[in-house]
Amino acid sequence: MELALEVAGVSKIFPGDGSSAARTVLDHLTFHIKDGEFVTLLGPSGSGKTTLFHIIGGLEKPSSGDVRLYGRSTLGKRGEIAYMPQQASLMPWLTVARNIELALDIAGVDRKAARILSREWLERVGLAEVRDAYPHVLSGGMQQRVSFLRALLSPQPLMCLDEPFGALDALTRMQMQTWLLSLWEENRRSVLFVTHSIEEALLLSDRIIVLSASPATIIREIEVPFPRPRGEMIWSDPLFNAMKREIYELLRPEEPGSGGRKEGQAHGICQEPSPVG
Amino acid sequence: MASKIRRLWPPLAVLVIVLAGWQGAVVLLGINEYELPSPLVIGATAYEEAPRLFEHTKATLGITMLGFIIGSAAGFVLAALLHLIPGAKAGFYPLLVLTQNVPVMALGPLLVIWFGFGLMPKIILLTIVCFFPISVAMLTGLTKSDPKLLNYMSMIGASKSQLFWRLELPHAVPYLFSGLKIAASYSVISAIYAETIGGSEGLGVYMRLSMRGWQTANMFAAIAVVITLSLVLFGLIFVLERLFVRGTAGSKGE
Ligand SMILES: Nc1ncnc2c1ncn2[C@@H]1O[C@H](COP(=O)(O)OP(=O)(O)OP(=O)(O)O)[C@@H](O)[C@H]1O
Numbered sequence: 001m002e003l004a005l006e007v008a009g010v011s012k013i014f015p016g017d018g019s020s021a022a023r024t025v026l027d028h029l030t031f032h033i034k035d036g037e038f039v040t041l042l043g044p045s046g047s048g049k050t051t052l053f054h055i056i057g058g059l060e061k062p063s064s065g066d067v068r069l070y071g072r073s074t075l076g077k078r079g080e081i082a083y084m085p086q087q088a089s090l091m092p093w094l095t096v097a098r099n100i101e102l103a104l105d106i107a108g109v110d111r112k113a114a115r116i117l118s119r120e121w122l123e124r125v126g127l128a129e130v131r132d133a134y135p136h137v138l139s140g141g142m143q144q145r146v147s148f149l150r151a152l153l154s155p156q157p158l159m160c161l162d163e164p165f166g167a168l169d170a171l172t173r174m175q176m177q178t179w180l181l182s183l184w185e186e187n188r189r190s191v192l193f194v195t196h197s198i199e200e201a202l203l204l205s206d207r208i209i210v211l212s213a214s215p216a217t218i219i220r221e222i223e224v225p226f227p228r229p230r231g232e233m234i235w236s237d238p239l240f241n242a243m244k245r246e247i248y249e250l251l252r253p254e255e256p257g258s259g260g261r262k263e264g265q266a267h268g269i270c271q272e273p274s275p276v277g
Numbered sequence: 278m279a280s281k282i283r284r285l286w287p288p289l290a291v292l293v294i295v296l297a298g299w300q301g302a303v304v305l306l307g308i309n310e311y312e313l314p315s316p317l318v319i320g321a322t323a324y325e326e327a328p329r330l331f332e333h334t335k336a337t338l339g340i341t342m343l344g345f346i347i348g349s350a351a352g353f354v355l356a357a358l359l360h361l362i363p364g365a366k367a368g369f370y371p372l373l374v375l376t377q378n379v380p381v382m383a384l385g386p387l388l389v390i391w392f393g394f395g396l397m398p399k400i401i402l403l404t405i406v407c408f409f410p411i412s413v414a415m416l417t418g419l420t421k422s423d424p425k426l427l428n429y430m431s432m433i434g435a436s437k438s439q440l441f442w443r444l445e446l447p448h449a450v451p452y453l454f455s456g457l458k459i460a461a462s463y464s465v466i467s468a469i470y471a472e473t474i475g476g477s478e479g480l481g482v483y484m485r486l487s488m489r490g491w492q493t494a495n496m497f498a499a500i501a502v503v504i505t506l507s508l509v510l511f512g513l514i515f516v517l518e519r520l521f522v523r524g525t526a527g528s529k530g531e
């Protein structure tokens with residue numbers, strides 16, 4: 001099967017300036033995403049997940065290693081992925097529909113096609129009545145829906161979602177997870193997803209890549225065996241809880257005094273889907 | 278809209294009280310008309326002088342608009358160029374600020390020496406006065422785009438020109454309008470000043486002649502016209518802002 005994304009030995013070292021020492025953020029990361037696969041990066045806050053996204057998106061160059069999309073090296077090339085950022089990032093001066101059209105326009109979609117597509121999909125996901133509203137009147141969950149739609153409709157085959165629900169409250173977050181799950185299961189795009197939440201990762205992904213705290217290395221890759229289509233039922237599956245426990249153990253901060261880790265480094269890992277600053 | 282009208286009441290009430298007090302003081306204290314005319318006398322004078330005032334106002338409005346439009350366009354283009362050409366801002370911006378320390382009082386006569394008594398020196402003076410607040414406000418707006426939005430736009434592959442047209446420029450529009458408001462109030466005052474340094478028409482000329490003839494009431498009538506003119510210009514920009522600025526971006530700037 002063709003590989004949607006290959007990250008081959010990617011390291012990133014931020015050179016220190018006068019006041020700070022050089023920092024290794026990513027340490028020889030190697031993984032891949034198969035075409036149509038949903039892969040989640042699970043790692044503590046500050047482990048370099050956003051930095052990795054910036055490298056895949058061409059915003060930054062790695063200190064070493066290569067990034068290939070469908071077999072083609074795309075180092076330093078922008079606009080090759082569909083992207084949903086951590087915060088909704090909608091233009092406040094554009095209506096919801098225009099925001100979606102803007103993203104499609106930049107991705108090279110014909111304007112008329114973009115208009116038809118955004119209209120059709122806003123209707124499909126129940127956002128038709130806010131089509132001509134400005135983003136500030138939307139709730140946080142609605143903004144994230146629009147932001148997700150923007151990525152979903154972008155023509156690039158790989159979608160990169162950077163902690164899309166991190167800023168939402170627990171209830172909205174759960175609704176968004178099942179919403180995304182059903183949309184994705186219809187669609188089966190290749191997805192690279194970032195989260196702090198173990199449950200979210202287990203619910204959504206085909207495969208989970210567990211990252212260590214800074215500098216990020218891959219601790220474990222875990223296949224998620226639950227059949228699709230999935231639903232909230234899997235939360236009561238004993239296997240679900242066993243896997244949750246297992247991943248939690250992997251990420252648990254070492255006992256104080258036993259290792260060189262700084263305090264609070266694994267704070268980003270939540271047991272429950274909880275709002276993150 | 279109803280709340281707008283409600284907000285207009287307090288200043289209007291104060292204005293009426295001040296005018297009434299003024300009228301009363303002039304009558305009771307028997308103040309000479311050439312020292313301080315009463316509001317009623319000013320009103321009567323304005324009515325008598327209306328045809329002449331109208332002609333002069335037309336002239337002033339002409340150079341104000343022309344100078345304001347040319348100055349705003351120049352300010353806009355300059356800001357865009359300084360923003361888009363790498364290194365240009367670092368080189369030119371400090372000098373731009375320096376130009377604002379040249380007193381307009383000195384500039385006026387110099388421009389007359391260079392360009393004569395026609396329309397030219399007045400328009401140039403107004404242009405110089407107007408372009409600065411606009412280019413400074415625009416530059417701030419262009420460079421202070423939300424880093425979150427900038428990051429998003431770069432990630433999805435926006436080119437430099439797409440960044441400018443789709444992110445930086447729309448973000449700068451509210452700033453542009455706050456610059457336009459400042460420039461508008463400068464431009465009327467500067468037009469009056471420009472008329473006093475040379476030329477034969479305009480409210481500046483009218484005011485100078487009134488002062489020479491100790492026609493204080495005429496002077497006050499002209500002042501009232503100038504204030505009205507500024508308010509109209511200001512209101513016009515306010516309406517344009519309402520039309521152009523949508524979403525939350527409208528609350529930015531002053
Ligand atoms: N341009 C930069 N220069 C220096 N250090 C940087 C730079 N960008 C990021 N870092 C550092 O790299 C580390 C990883 O940052 P990154 O934002 O990738 O973490 P993250 O895993 O996305 O965290 P979170 O889950 O909280 O979003 C941080 O400690 C940050 O200080």
Ligand SMILES: [Mg+2]
Pocket residue numbers: 049050051086162163
């Ligand atoms: Mg991050």
